[in-house]
Amino acid sequence: MLMECLILVAMWLFGFLGFILFIPHKEWRKGFLAFLMFQAIVWLCDMPSFQFGLLSAPVRVLPKATDLPLTINYFFYPVLFSIFYVNKRAKGSLWSRITYFFVWVSIITLFDVVIERFTDLLEYGLLSWWGMWIYIWLLFFVSQVCCNWFFKDKALFRAEIWSTK
Structure with a gap:
């Protein structure tokens, strides 16, 4: 139980530090x-x-409030996605963008499998490691499509629109 609590605290610390250090200040809104x-x-x-029992989280923050792992799925992975999204190469070749995407998804899946295997933070019920890879791939892909759609109109983010003259 102590190891799980230390891992959760480390996720919060690395999440905050990762957002501040790996996302440039001018890109914080994005x-x-x-x-x-x-x-x-x-x-x-x-x-x-x-x-439906695909996943479970025996040790989690606020266990009486929800069965979901708040730290992992609602803080740490979203921070990793925001770092991925802000630092992705939009102008690179298609092959380099696909490789970048698959490397991120694979590393996060590897981290998830290690957490599942060696701690009580996650347990795969009916899901295997490759099912989790597909699940994380789907989450990253859909989130990236939605963010790309939102940031398509660059005129919304010009400073003149938001000034109070």
């Missing part, structure tokens, strides 16, 4: 929207997956 978009998508997908 990173925060990506964070919120991923939270919304993961909430829609996690409710049924935890309800």
Whole structure:
């Protein structure tokens, strides 16, 4: 139980530090929207997956309030997605963008599998490691599509529109 609590605290610390250090200050608005978009998508997908026994979280923050792992799925993974989204290469070749996407999804899945195997923070019920890879791929893909759609109109983010002259 102590190891799980230390891992959760480390996720909070690395999440805050990662957002501040790996997202440039001028991109914080974009990173925060990506964070919120991923939270919304993961909430829609996690409710049924935890309800139907695909995943479970024996040790979690606020255990009487919800069965969902708040730290992992609603803070740490959204921070990782916002770092991914802000730092992705929009102008690179298609092959480099696909490789970048698959490397991120694979590393997060590897981290998830290690957490599942060696701690009580997550347990895969009917899901295997490759099912989790597909699940994280789907979350990243849908979140990226939604963020790309939102940031398509650059005129919404010009400073002149928001000034109070």
